[in-house]
Amino acid sequence: MAANPRIKLPDTAKPGEVIEIKTLVTHVMETGNRRDKTGKPIPRNIIHTFVAKFEGKEVFRAELGPGISANPYIAFCMRVPGPGAFEVAWTDDQGVTTTATAPLKLV
Amino acid sequence: MPPAATACQGHNLPDKVAVPQRGILYNTGYYASRPRVPDPIDITILSRRTFLASAAAAAALHPYFARAEDAGPHALAPSQKFKDDYERLVGSATPIEGKVTVDLPETAENGNFVPMTIAADSPMTDADYIKAIHILSTENPHAHVATFFLTPVNAVARVQTRIRLAKTQNVVVLAEQSDGRMLISTTLVKVTIGGCGI
Numbered sequence: 001m002a003a004n005p006r007i008k009l010p011d012t013a014k015p016g017e018v019i020e021i022k023t024l025v026t027h028v029m030e031t032g033n034r035r036d037k038t039g040k041p042i043p044r045n046i047i048h049t050f051v052a053k054f055e056g057k058e059v060f061r062a063e064l065g066p067g068i069s070a071n072p073y074i075a076f077c078m079r080v081p082g083p084g085a086f087e088v089a090w091t092d093d094q095g096v097t098t099t100a101t102a103p104l105k106l107v
Numbered sequence: 108m109p110p111a112a113t114a115c116q117g118h119n120l121p122d123k124v125a126v127p128q129r130g131i132l133y134n135t136g137y138y139a140s141r142p143r144v145p146d147p148i149d150i151t152i153l154s155r156r157t158f159l160a161s162a163a164a165a166a167a168l169h170p171y172f173a174r175a176e177d178a179g180p181h182a183l184a185p186s187q188k189f190k191d192d193y194e195r196l197v198g199s200a201t202p203i204e205g206k207v208t209v210d211l212p213e214t215a216e217n218g219n220f221v222p223m224t225i226a227a228d229s230p231m232t233d234a235d236y237i238k239a240i241h242i243l244s245t246e247n248p249h250a251h252v253a254t255f256f257l258t259p260v261n262a263v264a265r266v267q268t269r270i271r272l273a274k275t276q277n278v279v280v281l282a283e284q285s286d287g288r289m290l291i292s293t294t295l296v297k298v299t300i301g302g303c304g305i
Binding site for chain 2: 018020022031033054057058059060061062063064065066067068069070072073074075076077078079081
């Protein structure tokens with residue numbers, strides 16, 4: 001299960017400016033290939049879907065595999081259309097969706 | 108790789124070496140199944156010059172000494188899963204090289220945590236934009252690492268993440284344009300300690 005979601009935005013932005021959005025969440029990203037001490041396979045538990053929305057409109061989506069590091073960090077760019085807030089959602093194999101929101105301050 | 112088998116044996120030993128006859132004890136029972144250690148007489152015949160020549164030949168030709176960078180970026184054998192995924196994404200088309208920039212460390216000390224930045228050369232307008240970026244690893248147990256879906260809203264086709272690499276391998280990034288054409292970039296990453304249990 002994911003914890004401690006973080007979204008890093010620039011302190012201020014102007015409409016029309018291209019900004020970078022950095023996201024980070026705490027998650028084991030268990031690959032399903034490892035075994036525990038008794039030899040039993042540890043079931044796969046990764047964040048497989050990442051969705052970023054701005055004012056309800058999807059702006060970026062990612063499908064992740066076991067080859068993404070634990071605590072997945074994803075950064076992407078966006079041209080600021082106007083005032084609003086980001087809603088970011090991470091969904092893992094246990095069906096848990098962790099969300100975070102961050103308002104964008106405009107100059 | 109040139110044929111190494113014959114050239115490696117270039118230590119110029121005479122055809123027949125005077126090996127002392129072994130006693131009957133050595134030809135039966137326990138000793139008969141043991142690998143024969145060369146008698147000291149074999150070693151003394153090797154002069155310094157012939158020994159050095161043979162060692163140099165072995166170093167130049169034996170596969171054990173072949174280094175990854177000598178082999179070039181495409182010489183490492185990609186896994187079947189990579190070939191399947193590549194085939195599924197690219198099909199029979201020929202991807203265009205040179206329009207995707209992938210920033211990866213040349214040597215990754217920890218394969219569990221390899222930062223990468225992907226930037227595709229695209230105007231990102233409604234008519235011409237990058238709609239997806241696929242990361243494939245050639246030798247991870249799961250070839251497909253991630254896919255990022257972009258739209259013209261993103262304005263810049265630039266993505267950062269951190270990936271796992273099981274061992275030294277090529278990382279292939281495919282960027283899919285809105286017109287369906289593929290851009291490709293292949294980067295060799297040397298991994299010191301592989302990502303555990305990927």
